[in-house]
Amino acid sequence: MSAGIQHLINSVFIAFKKTHTVHVMTTSSNPTSDIPATDATAETKADDALEITEAIDAAAPDAEPPTLDVSTEKVVAESAPTVTQAESLESSAPEPVREKTQPVYADPSAELSILEPLIQALTPKQTTEINSLGNRLGEIRKQLPAEASPEKEKGQALHTAMVELLAQNKAHQEDMSAKANASIEELKLALDGGHSDASLSAWDKIQTALMPLSGKLRNAVQKQLNEHRARYQELKDWKLFASAEKKKELIAAMQLLLESDIQGAERAKAISAAHQEWKTLGRSQQNESLWKKFKKLSDDAYAPCKDHFKQRKQSLVENFDNRVALCAQLEADFERLSSADTAAAENGDSSENTKANEQRLAAEIGTIISAAEQRWKDTAPVEQAKIKELQKRYYGLLNNLRKLRREASQENANRKLEAIAQAEALAASDDRAEAMRAAKELQRQWKEIGPSNHKDDQNYWRAFRAACDSIFTRETGESAEGRPRRENTASRNSKTANANIDIAKVSAELDALLSSLESLLALDDEEFRQAREQYQDQSQQFSAALSPKLGNRGKIYTERFTTLKRRFDTRYKALPDxxxxxxxxxxxxxxxxxxxxxxxxxxxxxxxxxxxxxxxxxxxxxxxxxxxxxxxxxxxxxxxxxxxxxxxxxxxxxxxxxxxxxxxxxxxxxxxxxxxxxxxxxxxxxxxxxxxxxxxxxxxxxxxxxxxxxxxxxxxxxxxxxxxxxxxxxxxxxxxxxxxxxxxxxxx
Incomplete structure (x- = not known):
């Protein structure tokens, strides 16, 4: 090893001994046993380990991990206290200080294999884990045997991954630091405005942003946050107090609800609203005791609702079953009516029988549809999860029946048009006696024809009656003896026709008057005040137009007018003086x-x-x-x-x-x-x-x-x-x- 490398290693270990005390191990039974690390901060240890590793790698990437030579041992030995010094320190200090130790691994290669998946699973957001595993990786790499080349390569690869991860973690910390600073500004504004909810939200955001921060970034954010801590705590205390007071009000309201006559769904809705309001209040003073009171009252208040919902559930089941049975009945009716029509055509029934069947068909289908619509309405509600397919089935059957009725109604319409044409031809006949006899037969047949479209039916009837009237009221040279009966008959027919026409006309007039009266209620106060004369005029017109000929329909119009009058009177009483x-x-x-x-x-x-x-x-x-x-x-x-x-x-x-x-x-x-x-x-x-x-x-x-x-x-x-x-x-x-x-x- 070159002198430069040796000098660098010595310098690194001198730096390392400033933060770690290295123990010279002397054991008799297990010289390679692990020595656990003390509670040094993970951040400092990781930084030291990575700095040491990076310094060595920069000088000699392929060099073997250093071993302590004599000079290094002397440096370390000189830095440690002697036995006498240790005894002196122990006797002078009130409590002994535990010395920091560096773990020694029995099998560094095995430890490296354990560490590899842990490092690979790390994400840039895990600051504490990155620092801890980085420190551990540095210690293991230093203890790898000189001959363990594959393990050294693996250690180098993991070290490279850790360096990249640290860079990503640094960027993540800077991003979270920026978010924390932005949330601190939100906190400041919320505190200035006295907005407790916004303050609590901003505080939570800051705490979340603080979690991955370390070192200077964490200290800087914490310093800014501490400037607002006292004001935040004061506002939080006030929020807890205010929430407690509101919760007491909710408890009092729940007590009133318990004693009230409100039942069923309305009571359940009020209880749900109270629970939702309680939830929005968050924590408060006396939180647990208040919640127990509120919960007990709400449970007691909800007890009657259980029977209601149990009955409602049973009703939903019964309604569903009834609607299923209704659909089955409609299917059977449709099959019967369709097959009857087809069978009549295939068996070659006489035209009279065919006509009679078709005439009855439209009326019967109309009765079936009306009864089905009323029964469907009476069997509501049904569980929403089951209603979709059932509705599709029901309305499909109704559409099939209506189609069948339209076909039958069209046949009836054709027969009525034919009867009208015959009556008009008879009116032009010279043989009045024969025309009158034939007209009576046509009237008998008309009664047997089934209904057609309602609107067209009225027009058909008016046209047919007019043609018949022209037959019976035509001037002839008949004896005076026979004329009075026909004139009386014609007079009665004419009065009936006029009555029908009057009813339609009166109904239209009444509808228009009621609509006009209702539109006055939409006016603003001043316009409504000025419209009083118009209201009185239209009320008189309504009374004059109302006729006994309307029968039950007249009662409906009267009820509508009475309701409007009550609303008018209420509005007039409330007009500003x-x-x-x-x-x-x-x-x-x-x-x-x-x-x-x-x-x-x-x-x-x-x-x-x-x-x-x-x-x-x-x-x-x-x-x-x-x-x-x-x-x-x-x-x-x-x-x-x-x-x-x-x-x-x-x-x-x-x-x-x-x-x-x-x-x-x-x-x-x-x-x-x-x-x-x-x-x-x-x-x-x-x-x-x-x-x-x-x-x-x-x-x-x-x-x-x-x-x-x-x-x-x-x-x-x-x-x-x-x-x-x-x-x-x-x-x-x-x-x-x-x-x-x-x-x-x-x-x-």
Whole structure:
């Protein structure tokens, strides 16, 4: 070995002894036993081992691992304390310090084989494992025998792989360090804004990013994180306290639910909503004890639901079986009706029999279809997992039956057209007596013809009756004695025809009036107020058009009108009076001024423009403006202005806007609950919370009238208008949500 190599080895081992104490092994029974390593950090050991290995490899890649020569042993021996020194240290120290040892492997080649699959399984993200196995690899390579060439080659290959892995791990650590720094910025913003959920989320992201970091990168991130630790802990403590209070409210709401009369699916839905809300709250103070109380109450509240769902499950099974039986019956009916028609044609039945069969066929199929539709409706619901194929089977059978009915109806239509043609021909006959006799026979045959298309059937009947009337009412020279009977018959027929025509006309008129009345409910308050005279006129027209000739259909029209009248009366009672109209005008004027002020602040490009926009607002003029008669609206508007004047930059408006959006979303959700309309998915948790709060608030109280609900929604609409700052886009989105729910309430 050259002097340069020897010098390098000595230098390396002098460096190594600074961090490791090497023991000279003297054993009698097992000189090659392993000496376990002490708790030195894996990162330092790995770095040392790799630095040593890389230094040796750089100087002599193919050289054998070094052996301690005399000079090296002297250096090591000189660095270790003597027995006397050790005794002196032991007597002076309160507790002996365990010395760090380096393991000696009995079979380095076998250890290398064990290590190989472990290294191959490593990924760049496993920082701790990379450092630990890298340290172990360096120690094993140093202890390989000089003659173990294959093992040395394997060790060199593993060393190369470790170097590549370390480079990849370094890049991964730098990437995770950047993510940690970005999350620290998120944490800072969340802490400044007092957003506990965002703070907890950012903190978790930082902890995840810290896991693969080591050395300086880890220390740098940890140092930045420690700057915010106290504020984070304070906010976390507040979050735990607030969550505990909300959980207590949920427990109280669950107690009310347990004592309430709500049953079945509605009760189960409320319990599920409460559990979902509990889940969103996360951990809290008294977490376990609160959960036990809540869980017991929810289990007790859910107990009645078990019977409900058990019965419902049995009902689902029975309904499914009934629908299967219905489909089997429809298949049998279709097979019977199809085969009967085919058999009649093949057996050569007389034309009269064939006509009679076809006439009965359409009517029978219609009866079967109507009964099947009602039975299908009565046997709902059915388990969703089983319904798809059954529906396909059912509607396929109905379509087959309808097709068969259409074919039969077309035959009936052809016979009716034929009868009409014959009646019209008889009307032109000179032999009136024979024409009348033939017309009576045609009328008898008409009664035996089955139905055709409903719309066409009415037209066919009118045409046939007109032709028959012309036969019986034609002027002739017959005796006066026979004329009265025919005139009376013609008069009765004419009255019946006119009655049919009147019913259709009256029905169309009533439908149009009811549709027009319903459209008035969609008007805004001012337009609705002005439409009262129109409502009264159309109500009188409806009463005048309603005729006893309508029979049962008249009852349906009357019920529809009564429902509309009730909704109109409720809406009229809820219309704002003069005082409320003045309040609306006052609030609108003030909010317009604040909206314009916010727009100028939001459009500011820098701090100077922001300050200029603030200075341009005339606070003295604001004080002179008329304030709403309701102090709650005035308080919201004044607080909104104060927060705008206090802001120093656009970022301050973002925080204010978030707070206003939360309050506005709450207003919208409350109204959506009252109107029973859907809430966006982002506010579903809020809806569940509000429903539980309302259940607690209204428990044992009388239900508000519809007019009171509408009046309350109008006040809430003004409150929404007062909130701010909100961007035009956000305000539009919330206003549309509110308007949908308010319109539903106004329509009743």
């Amino acid at each position: 003069k005082r409320q109209q003045q309040r609306i005008a006052t609030v609108s004027a003030l909010t317009d001024k604040l909206d314009a002020f916010e727009a100028s602040l939001l459009s500011a490009k820098d701090a100077d423009e922001f300050a200029t926009a603030k200075a341009a607002f005339d606070s003295e003029d604001w004080k002179t403006l008329t304030k709403p008669d309701d102090d709650s609206f005035a308080a919201i508007l004044d607080a909104r202005l104060a927060s705008l004047l206090k802001a120093t930059k656009a970022a301050d408006l973002d925080k204010l806007s978030n707070e206003a959006a939360i309050s506005a979303a709450r207003l919208c959700t409350e109204l959506e609950i009252s109107a029973n309309v859907d809430t966006p998915s982002a506010d579903q948790a809020l809806r569940m919370q509000l429903q539980l709060e309302q259940l607690k608030a209204v428990f044992g109280q009388a239900k508000r009238s519809a007019a009171d609900v509408i009046k309350h929604s109008r006040d809430e609409q003004l409150r929404l208008q007062c909130l701010g700052p909100l961007s035009p886009e956000k305000r539009k989105e919330l206003r549309e949500r509110f308007d949908v729910a308010a319109a539903k309430l106004n329509r009743g």
